[in-house]
Amino acid sequence: MSVPIDALSVSPGLPELCSPAELGEYTHLRHSVTILIKDWRAAGRDTFVLGVRRPVGRETGGYDSRLLAQVIRQCGLFVAHAAYGVPTGHHTLLHTLNITVEPGLRADEGGEFEAVVTVARKPGSAMRLTMGFHIRRDGADICLADTEFGWISPAAYRRVRGQHTSADWGRWPVPVPVAPRLVGRASPDDVLLADGGGGRWWRLRNAVSNPLLFDHPVDHVPGLVLLEAAQQAAYAAVHPESFELTDVGIRYTRYVEFGEPCWIEAVTRPAVPAGRSAIDVTGHQGGRAVFRARLTGLRA
Numbered sequence: 001m002s003v004p005i006d007a008l009s010v011s012p013g014l015p016e017l018c019s020p021a022e023l024g025e026y027t028h029l030r031h032s033v034t035i036l037i038k039d040w041r042a043a044g045r046d047t048f049v050l051g052v053r054r055p056v057g058r059e060t061g062g063y064d065s066r067l068l069a070q071v072i073r074q075c076g077l078f079v080a081h082a083a084y085g086v087p088t089g090h091h092t093l094l095h096t097l098n099i100t101v102e103p104g105l106r107a108d109e110g111g112e113f114e115a116v117v118t119v120a121r122k123p124g125s126a127m128r129l130t131m132g133f134h135i136r137r138d139g140a141d142i143c144l145a146d147t148e149f150g151w152i153s154p155a156a157y158r159r160v161r162g163q164h165t166s167a168d169w170g171r172w173p174v175p176v177p178v179a180p181r182l183v184g185r186a187s188p189d190d191v192l193l194a195d196g197g198g199g200r201w202w203r204l205r206n207a208v209s210n211p212l213l214f215d216h217p218v219d220h221v222p223g224l225v226l227l228e229a230a231q232q233a234a235y236a237a238v239h240p241e242s243f244e245l246t247d248v249g250i251r252y253t254r255y256v257e258f259g260e261p262c263w264i265e266a267v268t269r270p271a272v273p274a275g276r277s278a279i280d281v282t283g284h285q286g287g288r289a290v291f292r293a294r295l296t297g298l299r300a
Helices: 020-027 065-082 154-164 223-238
Strands: 037-044 047-054 091-101 113-122 129-137 140-152 193-195 201-204 243-252 263-268 276-285 288-299
Touching: 020 065, 037 065, 047 065, 065 091, 065 113, 065 129, 065 140, 065 223, 091 223, 140 154, 193 223, 201 223, 223 243, 223 263, 223 276, 223 288
Parallel strands: none
Antiparallel strands: 037 047, 047 113, 091 140, 091 243, 113 129, 129 140, 193 201, 201 263, 243 288, 263 276, 276 288
């Protein structure tokens, strides 16, 4: 069951000191190379400011959707645990994530990324945390986002997941990727889609070699992997046209299992403003929808 936030040891401040081990625990990450938070402070009740940085040479991608989504994820989890006392042993339930990115955001692969993130808790359910994110770089806005998530105890999680509480990590069959250029990526290792038999359908491929998406073994496909798959499907749906993603909203409805196929469908929406594209992407597994996303962007 979910734990009401009012039942937690709520302390809307942040620790002055935090060890690397605690930082990894708060962000649910095991590889220190993927941890982006470098400093933090409370800026008022329910408002927090965090500095994030990825030094030159970290092989985790450039200024793209994966990096920004990881910044949002890490800052949200850190504030939930450090400021609001959400137990680190509980399991996170991600419900929604919405991201708006400033057009023209670019950087070289492996280049430095440094930004300031303001996180503000918004009014909402006592069973969930709703947060808004304002990301700035060099004094300029680069991203706005909001998310809603909850958590459940280990015992409740075992009841919910049943026989799915473990996975034979990385040993499932991984289908051949589509061409990277089709999904807006440079390397086959970054491609999350395989051929789905034609049309606007693809099959999700869970290759766990990318630590920005698969940091450690888990029993279901992470939410940020599904977000990235939705974005790749949007690029594929408009190909061969160029497409610069500016807005994405995703709602998660079910866990996605590693052991059975997950199908990704993309439908281009008509009647959008000139110069823009809009795509609806849905994930299906076992005949049921597992997520729904809407993505919009600029045609190049």
